[in-house]
Amino acid sequence: MSIPVAKQYILDFEQLGFGMFVHWGLYSQVGKGEWHHYHKQRDKYLEECAKKGIVPEEKIPFKDRQLTDEYKSLINTFTAEDFDAEKLVLTAKNTGCKYITLTTRHHEGFSLFDTCGLNDFDAPHSPAKRDLIREFVDACRKHDIIPFFYMATHDWYHPATFNDFDAFLDYLNKSVEILCTNYGKIGGFWFDGNWSQPDADWKEDELYKVIRKHQPEAMIINNTGMAARGYIGNPEIDSVTFENGRPTPLNREGMPKYIAGEMCHTINDHWGIGEFDYNYKSPKELIENLCNCRKVGANYLLNIGPEGQGKVNDYQARLMELIGNWMKLNGEAIYNGRPYASYSVGKNFILKSYDGKSLYLFVFDLGIEGSANVTVGGKYFGSYSFGNVTDKVSSIEWMDNGEALKFIQGEDMLCVNFTGYPYGKSLGVRVAKAVIEK
Ligand code: GLC
Numbered sequence: 001m002s003i004p005v006a007k008q009y010i011l012d013f014e015q016l017g018f019g020m021f022v023h024w025g026l027y028s029q030v031g032k033g034e035w036h037h038y039h040k041q042r043d044k045y046l047e048e049c050a051k052k053g054i055v056p057e058e059k060i061p062f063k064d065r066q067l068t069d070e071y072k073s074l075i076n077t078f079t080a081e082d083f084d085a086e087k088l089v090l091t092a093k094n095t096g097c098k099y100i101t102l103t104t105r106h107h108e109g110f111s112l113f114d115t116c117g118l119n120d121f122d123a124p125h126s127p128a129k130r131d132l133i134r135e136f137v138d139a140c141r142k143h144d145i146i147p148f149f150y151m152a153t154h155d156w157y158h159p160a161t162f163n164d165f166d167a168f169l170d171y172l173n174k175s176v177e178i179l180c181t182n183y184g185k186i187g188g189f190w191f192d193g194n195w196s197q198p199d200a201d202w203k204e205d206e207l208y209k210v211i212r213k214h215q216p217e218a219m220i221i222n223n224t225g226m227a228a229r230g231y232i233g234n235p236e237i238d239s240v241t242f243e244n245g246r247p248t249p250l251n252r253e254g255m256p257k258y259i260a261g262e263m264c265h266t267i268n269d270h271w272g273i274g275e276f277d278y279n280y281k282s283p284k285e286l287i288e289n290l291c292n293c294r295k296v297g298a299n300y301l302l303n304i305g306p307e308g309q310g311k312v313n314d315y316q317a318r319l320m321e322l323i324g325n326w327m328k329l330n331g332e333a334i335y336n337g338r339p340y341a342s343y344s345v346g347k348n349f350i351l352k353s354y355d356g357k358s359l360y361l362f363v364f365d366l367g368i369e370g371s372a373n374v375t376v377g378g379k380y381f382g383s384y385s386f387g388n389v390t391d392k393v394s395s396i397e398w399m400d401n402g403e404a405l406k407f408i409q410g411e412d413m414l415c416v417n418f419t420g421y422p423y424g425k426s427l428g429v430r431v432a433k434a435v436i437e438k
Contacts, residue, residue: 006258009217010238013188014260014297015354016098016146017335018290018327020320021264021303022088023150023271025106026074029308034106034272037071037156065156067108072157075110075121080128083310085139091304091312093143095320096327096334100140101148101190101264101301104133104179106272109157112136116178118171121157137183146187148219149179153202154193169203173210180214188219188238195224208236221262232259239299247298249339261298265289267316273305280315283322284428288347290323290334291362291429295349297339329400330431333360342388342414350386359391359434360399361416366430369420381420389414393434400425405432 027034041064049056092100105111111122113133123132133149140147153172160167176189189211194202204222211218219238232240235257240250242263250261268280281289286302293300302323304316327334337351337360344350347364367381389412396405396416407416414434421427 001254003252004255004258007238009219010258010260013219013239014299015335017294017299018095018097019099019101019148019262019299019301020092020095020097021150021271021301022100022102022306023106023273023303024083024112024306024310025103025108025272026071026078026110027106027108027272028306029074029077031273031275031308033270033274033277034108034305036272037067037108038065041065041068063162066159066162067157071108072121075126077308078110078123078126078128079309080123080126080130080132081309082307083128083132083135085132085135086142088136088306088310088312089139089143089145091317091320092145095302095324096331097145097302098335099146099148099187100136101150102133102136103150103152105152105155105175106150107152107154107156107193109152109155111175113179113182115175116182118174118178119158133179133183137186141184147183148187148190150190150192151176151179152193153191153222154196165197165200169206173207176207177210177214180211180218186215186218188221191220191222194222204234204236208234212236219260223264242298247293247296249296250298261293261296262301263289263293263298264301264303266303267305267319271303271305273307273313280319283319283326286319286323287326287428288364291364294334294337294351295339295362326427326429329427330429333362333399333431333433336360342386344384344386348384348386350389352391357436359389359393359436361386361396361432361434363418363430363432366418366426367420368423368426370423381418383415383417385413385415388412392437394437396432396434399431399433400427407434 023034027036030036042060045060045064046056104113109121114124114131115122123130137147155161158168158171160171208220211220220236221239221241222237223241239260239262244265247261247263252258268277270277290300304312306312336353338354340350340352342350349362351360365380396407397403405416
């Protein structure tokens with residue numbers, strides 16, 4: 001069995017390596033996550049059930065998901081006065097992200113773009129009075145970042161959601177057509193919500209046909225949800241999703257089509273901002289996740305959630321900046337490294353460059369050298385072996401400071417003497433570049 005030949009746009013997507021996910025909508029003003037409405041409704045539902053003495057369903061009935069007037073009125077305070085598309089794009093760029101996937105419309109049904117009359121629940125009809133997606137794509141193009149559009153397929157606003165599924169699909173297709181035709185070339189679509197009605201006939205062919213007609217090279221991604229990560233589904237799908245979890249290697253042998261992989265991840269515990277969510281991942285954890293995605297050839301899509309009027313809070317901005325600093329030293333390995341069939345014990349692994357001239361050795365939990373008793377953390381450094389390294393290397397050096405590393409190579413074993421960090425530095429993951437002998 002063979003591996004299917006990949007379409008160029010899918011290979012291009014894989015090489016982007018790292019993207020920034022942005023969840024922003026009316027819910028951001030509340031600061032309790034993007035599912036805040038659902039949870040409020042759930043509390044009401046549980047109360048009702050208790051009153052009536054009935055056992056509640058695990059998920060609340062569809063009819064109870066409909067937006068309340070109180071929720072809808074969040075549009076009246078949405079000014080977007082702190083939304084600076086260019087700043088957002090530069091945050092991504094300085095982090096080393098090559099693309100941004102922005103929620104053009106989340107489950108609440110509010111559109112950041114001009115729905116051109118489909119309904120009035122959009123940014124131009126809010127006090128913001130702007131098409132925020134227009135600002136977003138313009139800023140992306142200015143700074144060479146590829147815009148991707150997240151679009152919810154599970155929608156709590158549109159009346160048809162609750163009584164006429166075909167009418168809802170029609171609304172969805174028309175919305176996507178607007179996004180395909182009004183904003184120039186985009187990187188792709190990221191759909192989210194088919195998991196809400198797994199047995200419904202989503203007529204995905206019709207939706208994807210709209211995209212292929214106007215944006216033939218757009219990536220089509222449809223979130224399979226937490227439970228079915230890595231599931232492929234419709235043949236038009238170009239990448240699988242690994243939502244908030246470890247990506248697994250894709251075995252493409254015998255597949256009808258070559259597809260990419262992408263793992264989206266929260267920076268703390270919520271996608272939309274949680275004002276009281278302090279469970280931020282550490283820079284080390286985020287860097288490790290980025291590396292582990294690349295280990296299996298998947299992209300890492302790291303999420304931030306701006307505040308109500310569009311400002312990225314200082315803590316999230318700073319975390320992204322730190323990752324950006326790491327990327328300035330090691331980004332080459334993230335963009336250019338492809339999975340390599342070597343093995344090792346522990347977390348360390350090797351990638352090989354697209355041009356076949358280098359190997360990138362990713363080293364985890366490295367200690368600081370000569371630090372006596374004044375530092376804590378990893379203590380490990382010294383010689384370390386990789387198996388099944390079929391390329392002969394001529395030199396190896398740390399990417400962050402160019403220090404040459406001693407190594408020996410025999411048969412298919414490569415043994416490297418990894419020096420520890422110099423005092424004053426600890427990068428989370430350290431990368432060494434090996435030159436392959438011609
Ligand atoms: C989920 C959630 C959603 C979030 C998405 C990102 O499916 O419904 O809120 O946008 O995952 O992966």
